[in-house]
Amino acid sequence: MEDTGPNRSARNGGLGLTNTLSSGDRIVSFLIGQFSLVWIDQQQSLNFNLNVIESEWGRGANLDVLASKLAADPSHSIKAVCIVHNETATGVTNNLAAVRKLLDEYGHPALVPVNGVSSICSLDLRMDEWGIDVALTGSQKAPSMPTRMGIVCASPKAMEAAKSAKSVRVFFDWNDYLKLYKMGTYWPYTPSIQLLHGLRTALDLFFEEGFDNVTARHSRLGKATRLAVEAWGLKNCTQEEWWFHLVLTALLWWFHLVLTALIIVKRAWTRYNLIMGLGLKKVAGKVFRIGHLGKLNDVLSLRNKKHFGVEMVLRDVGYPVKLGSGVAAAAAYLQNTIPMIPSRI
Amino acid sequence: MEDTGPNRSARNGGLGLTNTLSSGDRIVSFLIGQFSLVWIDQQQSLNFNLNVIESEWGRGANLDVLASKLAADPSHSIKAVCIVHNETATGVTNNLAAVRKLLDEYGHPALVPVNGVSSICSLDLRMDEWGIDVALTGSQKAPSMPTRMGIVCASPKAMEAAKSAKSVRVFFDWNDYLKLYKMGTYWPYTPSIQLLHGLRTALDLFFEEGFDNVTARHSRLGKATRLAVEAWGLKNCTQEEWWFHLVLTALLWWFHLVLTALIIVKRAWTRYNLIMGLGLKKVAGKVFRIGHLGKLNDVLSLRNKKHFGVEMVLRDVGYPVKLGSGVAAAAAYLQNTIPMIPSRI
Amino acid sequence: MEDTGPNRSARNGGLGLTNTLSSGDRIVSFLIGQFSLVWIDQQQSLNFNLNVIESEWGRGANLDVLASKLAADPSHSIKAVCIVHNETATGVTNNLAAVRKLLDEYGHPALVPVNGVSSICSLDLRMDEWGIDVALTGSQKAPSMPTRMGIVCASPKAMEAAKSAKSVRVFFDWNDYLKLYKMGTYWPYTPSIQLLHGLRTALDLFFEEGFDNVTARHSRLGKATRLAVEAWGLKNCTQEEWWFHLVLTALLWWFHLVLTALIIVKRAWTRYNLIMGLGLKKVAGKVFRIGHLGKLNDVLSLRNKKHFGVEMVLRDVGYPVKLGSGVAAAAAYLQNTIPMIPSRI
């Protein structure tokens, strides 16, 4: 299915919910960082009966609290458990298989809508095996296309729920799409032919590389970046290894109270033409982010540019980084792990 | 402002309303064809208290009924008068200045949201002079860009209404845009840089041609097409001249009860690679449409292709059209009216 | 093989000759219009011993004269017979099979370099069957790509001749290409990757349509155009039917001594944004041309635009054309001959 607007959780997330739920429905939602928060903001706007489970930012979803809520809900009043796969703001990847396992243990039928904006097509996400009901991302994320196309996948269970969901919605009603799809007309609105062709090509590239290779590649880039961070004497914002975010590394900036991460990000931009994300809200000023998501054809291209640039920026602001140290750490790891390119051997 | 989805009335129309009105608000809406109907469908979905004023399809908005409603509403319970500028399904252009005049006569403060999907940047539309509060179109219409960008313009009065409108909305809340715009960050979501650049260029082309020339050009194309229709012995679906739709001509197909317009449109597609629109709903099977909207750099290019093709299709289905007759009628008119291209003289 | 410059006969033609012939070699060349003339100009620049066989412009190659020259050349002093397949300036298509037949009758080993700029991939051209040794075209002709890529095909006999040809040449020496091709490096110079990908796609489109369908389509468009010309009371510049140029129609303008074809072409450009070619040199002022070459996905699109426009221009200059007459004549023919689009039935 195609959605068509700004492809952030704030938007697609809403669609997944309005199509499957009704105003007043009880839902559980994990708050572990800025992008979870944006989603929760809309869940509030959409008038759901919202139970937020918050973790310290830098930690993953608190599944113990979920377990207790499920245990206390024999009547299945919880209609959905909303979870962000990768929390882009803190660099944490949640364990979706564990969420499924919990729901199964309690025989709980809640829907599982997943914000997979930065994970779909870069990390391992098993919609059927993990019982995910709605999964969404955007064309400008792993597919490396222009912005503008949201991609929403729905399970049969979600499609069934759409028949009776009563949320107010006039745009992207799944039922409209299905009706015209069955008529052979396909789209209730003018479709974006260009982006649909682009998506076809993006998928071809994924299949050609193989999804195992895609996730292995992102995993290598994440590991190399974390080694660089360590070499710089900085800390990963993500607090424990099993939450390491494989397509983004968030660095905790503890060095100097006055020199906030904002200064670092600004300098990278004004002097080195280098774009980094900031920590947001609770980790504002304390985190800056290095992304490594997408069709990096050249496994090196984007990454070490940033390592190299980050080292210069850190020196510029007075942090005692040894130039080349992060790059060296990343290189020592990558040198032994990057596979040969089969077609070129 | 930018919206970002399927750019049909069904979508943008909703945004104009959710940002300015609250659930339960009383609104008046004109039903004169399929695209008005789609908008009205959503107005119902959005739970407004809806007063529909219907005209026979092929006629414009019934302003007499509006006048009586305004006269009967001294307490100003009507919050908005929704009107489609061009009803694409029947080829009728409504008179927006007359709507403004009526509202002023009654001193009525209702908002005027206008669906200008097929009129903005092709027909004369005076937002300030006619007191239009919301006007919307899509990138793939007159701007002749790819689909994907909705364009929504709001009057100061609409912006004011947005502050208190209580419709449920999570996407494209004007307040979100305004907040970030004022912060210098501009967009609450990932913007579509490519389309924004495209819009810049599309506007440059309009300004270069001059809006008077743009509307004059569309007017010529409409007139030429109507003359062709007349030469074929067919009738314009639009019943009176003051409603003639300048960017589209809808033809009334009365020739043969069994041969519906569907057959004509299908044959044009399968044999002549020619795309025409169908009449919808109430005029289904009775109308087919010839569009003449957009950046037709060559005043001839799109138009006569269709005239030429339509003649062959009509003959194919047994209608006794004289080949060349429509083209001749259009040419006789255009020959004397197309202006020289100044830069080439 | 790829050439890379201005893709007109003036250029590729030279390459075919410098790679296969030596300065001073005796060659025969047919002069039947402007594009033959351009080629002959270069043959002179390249210092060949040149025998020109001229026909009245509007007629094809004079094969009787060729026969007598071959008969008088038992020692095979003639090294090449150069011929333009389609003379774009007059709308004449030469009969290449007849040239081959003559050479075979006399057992004459002369090379046959063919300027196929406007014929390759639009008309029937059988390189092996007709014993053509060099055939050349440009990316912007039938392949409908951007300009910049010349395409030169060489027979084994031409490749053999290249080994000993002594013409001065530093660019596009076939031997350089072959040497690197055999080394697996492919190109002696930086190749144009974009155009090579484009050519791949252009060829895919030809193969998908089928070459028989491609030539049939061009044949239909040519016939329809000639019928329009007849309906206007004008004459085809091409004097006899077997020379009819299937991708271009040249119209003989006899109407008015003062109103030259230049005025017609200029008016089409300044008033109707319509580009037509002029007759050149000997037919200057007496001929204007309507092209119908390339990937006209829509069989109608380009053609009737021009018919329609030409009628208006003719009226503008006072010629008593009946508006719609040419279009009607073309339509009457096309209506019965355009095949259904298989994938859409």
Add this chain to the structure above:
Amino acid sequence: MEDTGPNRSARNGGLGLTNTLSSGDRIVSFLIGQFSLVWIDQQQSLNFNLNVIESEWGRGANLDVLASKLAADPSHSIKAVCIVHNETATGVTNNLAAVRKLLDEYGHPALVPVNGVSSICSLDLRMDEWGIDVALTGSQKAPSMPTRMGIVCASPKAMEAAKSAKSVRVFFDWNDYLKLYKMGTYWPYTPSIQLLHGLRTALDLFFEEGFDNVTARHSRLGKATRLAVEAWGLKNCTQEEWWFHLVLTALLWWFHLVLTALIIVKRAWTRYNLIMGLGLKKVAGKVFRIGHLGKLNDVLSLRNKKHFGVEMVLRDVGYPVKLGSGVAAAAAYLQNTIPMIPSRI
């Protein structure tokens, strides 16, 4: 002026010569590396009376020998002094001002054709001040456009020489271009509109950045790369500082007789998706090259990717490089020299 083929010296170089010289003319040409050699190859093919002045590869043009030749030529039998500005194969930049000075000292009127393929729009090249008569480059070099357009600039003196030059040429005869240019028709052949628009934009970008900034940027990148090379314990192929090639660094590979530079370049390609140039001919197996030419919007982007990658490759083949050492050396230099981006401060 536009040329249109493979844009290497092998090609454009020929054009500069055939338009200004006649077969048999005496010319002096410097041989300092592979790209000089390619040009000399064609000068031989074009039948000039050629005097080659060779330097050890890694050194610049031997101007002492030129001086003695000029001194011994009071009759001005030398018609041209051909020189490559940047010898891409060895990383040497010749001193063109010194060539001019010598010619002036001897009052010698020889033309000065310059192969500026990798220098124009990246290094300082003063056509008028240094009395350069022909300067040529390609669209895919500093302009960072697709391949396909050669750019040839000619001095008034070269234009004058073109009137009487007798070299055989049929393509890109300057006189053809000039004739049509004066007629207002501009091109003797179908021009490449797309590339001409691209060139316009490429030039706008250069002017916006300012040529002083462009050359300063390339100079920084060259210096940073040489510092990295030094840190790796390798030698620059360019033997003395005044010849340092500012848009390319050639590394002398002395480490191991069996491990040739070919192995390094192959490994970079098969494992790290990294493309480097090889030394050619006399320095084959002994040199590999790191390019830093073009519109590197991000001053870091291309460069450190290569540094980073080169270090891994060197380790892979057993060379005892310290990971991060080259990057650190480059960073230490760049950190203090990259200017702030004015529009972002």
